[in-house]
Amino acid sequence: MKKALIVGQGIAGTVLAHTLLMQGIDAWVLDYPVPGETASRVAAGIINPVTGKRFVPSWMYDTLFPFARQFYLNLGTQLKVSIWTDFILERLLNSPEEINNWSVRMEAANHPSTLDNASPQSAWKQWLTSDFFVGMVQGAARVHFEVLLPAYRAHLHARQRLIETQLTEQEIVSLYKKDFEWIVFCVGAKAAQGELFSHLPWNLTKGEALVLHHASETFPTHALLKKNMLLAPMQPGYFWLGSTNAWSYTDEFPTEAGKKTLWHGLEEMLQWKPAMVSHRAAIRPTVKDRRPFMGAHPTVHKVFIFNGLGTKAALLAPYWAQHFSHYLIHGVPLSKEVDIHRFEKE
Numbered sequence: 303m304k305k306a307l308i309v310g311q312g313i314a315g316t317v318l319a320h321t322l323l324m325q326g327i328d329a330w331v332l333d334y335p336v337p338g339e340t341a342s343r344v345a346a347g348i349i350n351p352v353t354g355k356r357f358v359p360s361w362m363y364d365t366l367f368p369f370a371r372q373f374y375l376n377l378g379t380q381l382k383v384s385i386w387t388d389f390i391l392e393r394l395l396n397s398p399e400e401i402n403n404w405s406v407r408m409e410a411a412n413h414p415s416t417l418d419n420a421s422p423q424s425a426w427k428q429w430l431t432s433d434f435f436v437g438m439v440q441g442a443a444r445v446h447f448e449v450l451l452p453a454y455r456a457h458l459h460a461r462q463r464l465i466e467t468q469l470t471e472q473e474i475v476s477l478y479k480k481d482f483e484w485i486v487f488c489v490g491a492k493a494a495q496g497e498l499f500s501h502l503p504w505n506l507t508k509g510e511a512l513v514l515h516h517a518s519e520t521f522p523t524h525a526l527l528k529k530n531m532l533l534a535p536m537q538p539g540y541f542w543l544g545s546t547n548a549w550s551y552t553d554e555f556p557t558e559a560g561k562k563t564l565w566h567g568l569e570e571m572l573q574w575k576p577a578m579v580s581h582r583a584a585i586r587p588t589v590k591d592r593r594p595f596m597g598a599h600p601t602v603h604k605v606f607i608f609n610g611l612g613t614k615a616a617l618l619a620p621y622w623a624q625h626f627s628h629y630l631i632h633g634v635p636l637s638k639e640v641d642i643h644r645f646e647k648e
């Protein structure tokens with residue numbers, strides 16, 4: 303049986319390890335003994351079918367979403383945990399420009415079926431700060447990263463496929479190269495400072511988020527709310543609010559400015575006073591051309607990368623892990639859009 307060593311147990315490494323395992327590969331995962339604050343631990347795993355101020359459909363959404371949904375539902379069943387929730391996303395619109403952009407997208411010939419007519423029937427209606435125009439987006443979801451990652455780690459541990467150690471990238475290669483067919487680095491934003499893949503065109507961003515608690519009332523459980531910030535129900539009484547997006551930052555820790563921006567974003571949407579449970583920050587593995595990074599290291603034999611999932615890891619990881627696994631196992635060429643060799647001059 304061929305052996306793969308996956309370095310990093312964030313969402314990228316977790317999904318790739320499982321994908322390889324499902325195809326008969328003996329997949330091992332190496333991660334730090336005590337994982338720190340990583341992007342996958344801070345994120346809520348939201349899948350939003352539309353992006354940006356112009357409500358453009360997310361890249362490859364129609365292909366990626368059903369694939370991701372099936373993958374996480376199957377994995378949840380295997381692990382005996384619930385890691386997927388389907389959501390409606392309510393997009394609050396109030397400026398004439400936003401309402402116009404929304405209408406344009408509604409009328410566009412190729413708009414995704416996920417955009418319904420705007421509606422005043424918000425599940426959050428009684429707490430809204432003003433009489434917003436509300437665009438309903440079907441086909442949003444949340445992957446419960448906070449449940450999936452520890453459950454998969456426990457699963458790896460029980461199968462004796464988890465290596466917990468703190469080594470540099472070069473040390474990992476030297477130590478494990480002889481035992482594994484492939485060593486795949488899934489180390490998120492750390493890759494930009496690492497010894498093997500720092501040459502790639504990273505464009506890292508820092509993100510901050512809050513976990514909030516409000517026990518006294520019954521709030522919507524299947525409607526995400528979005529304006530400048532996004533509010534997502536988690537387990538009963540708990541909500542995730544995120545996120546900020548900074549290209550320039552001095553460290554990876556939460557900031558007062560970030561907290562202020564998040565609270566302001568909440569107050570713009572809702573008349574509602576939850577308590578703050580935690581304030582967290584991490585660096586996203588974002589990439590200049592906003593496409594994942596995968597492929598073989600240009601010079602170091604047996605060494606690969608699966609990374610660059612940016613702001614959409616929950617949606618991208620399953621489909622692209624499958625694509626990458628076919629490349630590793632069967633030699634199927636990688637799509638040019640995601641191959642790290644796309645940056646080399648012809």
Ligand SMILES: Cc1cc2nc3c(=O)[nH]c(=O)nc-3n(C[C@H](O)[C@H](O)[C@H](O)COP(=O)(O)OP(=O)(O)OC[C@H]3O[C@@H](n4cnc5c(N)ncnc54)[C@H](O)[C@@H]3O)c2cc1C
Pocket residue numbers: 309310311312313314315332333334337338340341342343344345346347348349467468469470471488489490491492508509510511544545546583584585586587609610611612613614615616617
């Ligand atoms: C505030 C915030 C909100 C976000 N919201 C969303 C969202 O709602 N939906 C969404 O899809 N995405 C979201 N993202 C983006 C998403 O979190 C990231 O794209 C994703 O988590 C990246 O996963 P990863 O596995 O590549 O990296 P990471 O999560 O960084 O995981 C890397 C792993 O590698 C390990 N590692 C690093 N170096 C080594 C080493 N030398 N040896 C061993 N192990 C190592 C780390 O310990 C870690 O476990 C958000 C990000 C942030 C910061």
